[in-house]
Each structure stands twice: as structure tokens, then as C-alpha cells.
Amino acid sequence: MRILITAGPTREYLDDVRYLSNASSGQMGYALARSAIQAGHEVALVSGPVILPPPEGCEVFQVETTDEMFAQSEKLFSECDGVIGTAAVCDYRIKTRKAGKIAKTGEAISLELVETIDVLAELGTQKGNRWVIGFALESQDARFNAVRKLYSKKCDAIVLNGVSAIGSTENYVEVIDQTQKTVATYSGEKAQVADSLIAWIQEHIVAK
Amino acid sequence: MRILITAGPTREYLDDVRYLSNASSGQMGYALARSAIQAGHEVALVSGPVILPPPEGCEVFQVETTDEMFAQSEKLFSECDGVIGTAAVCDYRIKTRKAGKIAKTGEAISLELVETIDVLAELGTQKGNRWVIGFALESQDARFNAVRKLYSKKCDAIVLNGVSAIGSTENYVEVIDQTQKTVATYSGEKAQVADSLIAWIQEHIVAK
Numbered sequence: 496m497r498i499l500i501t502a503g504p505t506r507e508y509l510d511d512v513r514y515l516s517n518a519s520s521g522q523m524g525y526a527l528a529r530s531a532i533q534a535g536h537e538v539a540l541v542s543g544p545v546i547l548p549p550p551e552g553c554e555v556f557q558v559e560t561t562d563e564m565f566a567q568s569e570k571l572f573s574e575c576d577g578v579i580g581t582a583a584v585c586d587y588r589i590k591t592r593k594a595g596k597i598a599k600t601g602e603a604i605s606l607e608l609v610e611t612i613d614v615l616a617e618l619g620t621q622k623g624n625r626w627v628i629g630f631a632l633e634s635q636d637a638r639f640n641a642v643r644k645l646y647s648k649k650c651d652a653i654v655l656n657g658v659s660a661i662g663s664t665e666n667y668v669e670v671i672d673q674t675q676k677t678v679a680t681y682s683g684e685k686a687q688v689a690d691s692l693i694a695w696i697q698e699h700i701v702a703k
Numbered sequence: 704m705r706i707l708i709t710a711g712p713t714r715e716y717l718d719d720v721r722y723l724s725n726a727s728s729g730q731m732g733y734a735l736a737r738s739a740i741q742a743g744h745e746v747a748l749v750s751g752p753v754i755l756p757p758p759e760g761c762e763v764f765q766v767e768t769t770d771e772m773f774a775q776s777e778k779l780f781s782e783c784d785g786v787i788g789t790a791a792v793c794d795y796r797i798k799t800r801k802a803g804k805i806a807k808t809g810e811a812i813s814l815e816l817v818e819t820i821d822v823l824a825e826l827g828t829q830k831g832n833r834w835v836i837g838f839a840l841e842s843q844d845a846r847f848n849a850v851r852k853l854y855s856k857k858c859d860a861i862v863l864n865g866v867s868a869i870g871s872t873e874n875y876v877e878v879i880d881q882t883q884k885t886v887a888t889y890s891g892e893k894a895q896v897a898d899s900l901i902a903w904i905q906e907h908i909v910a911k
Contacts, residue, residue: 511842511866512725513793515717518752544726546754585721586807595842596866599794599818606814610807634719634803658719658804 496536496701499575500528501568501582501614503543505561509606510593518662519583521545523630526689527579528553534693539571543582561585561611572618577626577700579692580615580648583661587611619649626700629653632660642675651700652678654692670695704744704909707783708736709776709790709822711751713769717814718801726870727791729753731838734897735787736761742901747779751790769793769819780826785834785908787900788823788856791869795819827857834908837861840868850883859908860886862900878903 502524506514521542528538529550540549541556541564549555556571558564561584572578587608597604619627629650631641634657641655652672660666667682670692678699681691710732714722729750736746737758748757749764749772757763764779766772769792780786795816805812827835837858839849842865849863860880868874875890878900886907889899 506726509723512791512840512869513723513795514725515721515723517720517722518714583720587721587812590811596840598848601818603798603815603817604795606816607811608814609811610809632720632804640806661720 496577497539497575498531498536499539499541499568499571499578499618500524500531501541501564501578501580501584502528503545504583505543505564505585505611506559507561507585507588507611508592509589510595510597512596515585515587515589515608517583517585519543519545520662521547522662522664522685523656523660523666523689524579524581525550526685527581527692529686530689530693533690534697536693539575541567541571541582543584561588561614565612565614565617568614568618569621572621572625575625577628577696578615578618579628579630579696580618581630582614583632584614585611586613613648615650616648622649626651626696628696628700631655632658634658638669638671638677641669641671645671645673645675652696668692672699704784705747705782706739706744707747707749707776707779707786707826708732708739709749709772709786709788709792710736711753712791713751713772713793713819714767715769715793715796715819716800717797718803718805720804723793723795723797723816725791725793727751727753728870729755730872730893731864731868731874731897732787732789733758734893735789735900737894738897738901741898742905744901747783749775749779749790751792769796769822773820773822773825776822776826777829780829780833783833785836785904786823786826787836787838787904788826789838790822791840792822793819794821821856823858824856830857834859834904836904836908839863840866842866846877846879846885849877849879853879853881853883860904876900880907
């Protein structure tokens with residue numbers, strides 16, 4: 496089986512220096528890539544800027560912006576059996592990026608942010624026979640928002656985690672499938688959680 | 704001699720997940736800390752979020768936002784002989800930070816950004832007998848802007864570098880002193896540039 500995994504943050508620039516991003520470390524996605532390879536699968540990993548070494552035996556595609564992540568992922572998805580979207584995509588971009596570095600003037604500046612493309616939702620609309628596993632990072636109304644994303648992104652299942660997962664080596668996750676129920680929970684080091692998630696996907700998504 | 708060095712980026716949050724920042728790696732500041740220690744000085748290093756190991760023999764103070772960097776630096780400055788400000792401070796913050804994680808609605812959002820405190824300029828106003836070395840990262844009108852910052856931040860000298868320095872292991876710098884002229888240029892690995900800069904400061908700023 497060949498699996499597409501997205502990982503890490505993306506960046507959306509205001510000017511040549513400043514950008515909007517988040518503290519995603521990419522650890523969950525890289526751990527899933529390692530687990531999937533150990534389980535005998537091929538992995539194409541599309542990664543935003545992180546400082547992790549590429550997992551052994553894994554094709555890694557480096558991207559920076561959300562548009563780049565989408566373009567690379569779409570290209571790879573056609574040759575994959577499914578996708579796991581762990582990337583903490585920067586889902587707003589600055590409407591009008593400035594050239595150079597905006598110089599301070601003492602005045603406030605007003606920025607208009609528009610939504611970036613929803614990478615996983617786009618892949619969801621193109622899925623056909625392929626499976627799609629999403630990740631939802633929620634701070635409030637967590638299960639409600641996760642189920643909403645499960646449908647809007649056409650996921651087979653969605654993995655819910657909290658804000659405390661960002662940058663941490665550990666994670667607590669709930670797997671919600673199309674019954675809208677939590678059907679599995681895993682906690683511990685991200686490497687262990689990744690092993691469990693790959694096994695769960697194999698048993699409950701791929702085998703069906 | 705005891706030297707205060709600021710390094711790395713700072714982050715300014717929109718909500719609990721998203722922030723404004725830049726790709727500063729902290730390498731120049733950490734290299735200067737190492738060079739200064741090797742030259743027999745004490746260093747207090749105030750660092751934004753970077754992934755570098757703390758230089759041996761260096762007190763490191765981790766901060767995240769610009770306000771935190773200022774508060775920590777001000778506290779330390781009173782017991783130092785001078786400051787080298789290499790930090791690529793996030794010089795805008797979001798006027799009204801939201802709690803939780805802003806949920807996407809499909810609509811554009813408008814953000815008001817206000818300037819953060821100018822860490823080095825504030826230390827400059829408090830300098831008394833102490834010396835202040837600034838760094839200017841400029842994309843256009845570079846020397847003009849560097850000289851403007853030299854005065855507005857009450858620096859004894861300012862080190863000018865270009866946007867290509869961000870995240871790079873190498874650097875090309877010009878040292879501009881109060882004559883408004885470039886009095887030294889150094890290029891190469893940041894570790895070498897740091898050695899040269901510490902020697903220059905020792906000879907031209909401290910010895911005078």
C-alpha cells in the first residue's frame with residue numbers, strides 16, 4: 496500500500512520576512528510515516544518546514560505555503576491508496592503580500608486574511624476509491640467540530656487531538672469514524688500512538 | 704565583561720494556535736555567545752524559540768513574545784556591560800488576541816496589528832555607560848535604514864545584514880559606526896563572523 500502523509504505547519508507571508516504560522520513540530524506525521532514504513536507500506540511525506548530528520552525509506556517533499564502543500568499533495572495522491580492529513584496547515588493567508596520588508600512607521604496596520612485552500616477537503620473531493628484520514632486540532636466543542644470536519648473533508652475517520660499536542664512528544668487522540676462515535680483512543684509517545692493508528696487504519700479502513 | 708545577547712525570533716499570537724513570526728534561526732546570536740565566552744566574557748543570552756543547543760557556559764533565558772524578551776532583557780541589562788541585539792523581534796503584535804482557536808467560517812477576517820515595544824531602542828534609552836550593538840536586517844535602502852536605526856536605538860554601532868541571512872549558516876555583514884560609514888565587513892560561516900565581530904567590539908567599542 497502507498498500512503499500519502501502531510502505533516503508540519505505551513506507558512507503564509509505578509510512580506511519577505513514575516514509570516515503567519517503555528518508551532519506544529521511535524522512529529523505526529525513523521526511518526527506515522529515511520530510506523531507505516533515499518534508495517535510494510537510505502538509513504539510519500541509532504542512536509543512543511545520542520546527540523547526533523549526524514550524517516551528512513553520515506554520520500555519527503557518539502558513545501559512552505561499551503562498552496563505548495565496542496566499542489567504537491569494533489570500530484571502525489573493519484574498514485575496513493577489513501578492519505579493521512581496531519582499537517583497543521585496555516586488556514587489563513589494574507590490577501591496582499593508585500594514585497595521586501597514592511598518598515599515600521601509607528602502606526603497600526605490592518606491586514607486582511609483570507610482562507611487558504613483546504614488541502615484535505617480538496618483531496619476528499621477527489622478521493623474516489625481511496626481513503627482519507629483527517630486530524631482535527633480543537634480547543635472547544637472538540638467532538639462537534641471534529642465530526643463537522645469528518646463530513647466536510649469527506650474523511651473515513653478523523654483523529655481528534657487537543658491544543659496541547661502541538662510541539663509535544665506525547666499525544667492523546669480519539670478516533671471518530673462515520674458512526675460519529677469515538678471508536679478508539681490512544682495516548683503516550685507519538686511513536687506509540689502512530690503504531691496504534693496505522694494498525695487501526697489497516698484493520699478498520701483498508702481491510703473493509 | 705558581561706554581555707547581554709538577544710537571539711532568535713519572537714512570536715505574537717492571534718489565538719491559542721496561530722502566530723506571527725519569522726524564520727530567524729538564532730544562529731548569529733548563539734554564535735556570538737560562543738565567541739564571547741571563548742574570548743573570556745560572561746554572556747546572558749535571551750532567546751526566542753529556536754532549536755539550537757545552549758552554548759556551553761552560557762546562561763540562557765527562553766522567551767516567546769516580544770514583551771517577554773523586553774522584560775527579561777531589561778532585568779539582565781542592569782548587570783551587563785553592553786548588549787548585542789541580534790534577535791529578529793516580531794515587531795508587530797495582534798491588537799486583540801482571541802482565546803481558543805479561531806474557527807474558519809469561509810469569510811475573510813481583518814486583523815489590526817500594532818507595533819510591539821522596540822527592545823533594543825528601550826535598552827538604548829537606559830544605556831548610561833553601557834554600549835549597545837544593534838543588528839539591522841534590511842531588504843531595501845539598507846544603509847539608510849541601518850543608520851536610521853543606529854540613531855533611533857542609540858547604538859554605538861550597527862551590523863547590517865540582508866534578508867538572505869535568515870536561517871542561513873553563513874552571513875555577510877557590514878559594521879556601521881557613528882561616523883555613519885561602513886568600518887568593517889565580514890563574511891563566511893556565522894561562527895567566523897561572530898569571532899570577528901566580538902574582536903571588533905572589543906577593540907573599537909570596549910577599549911575606547
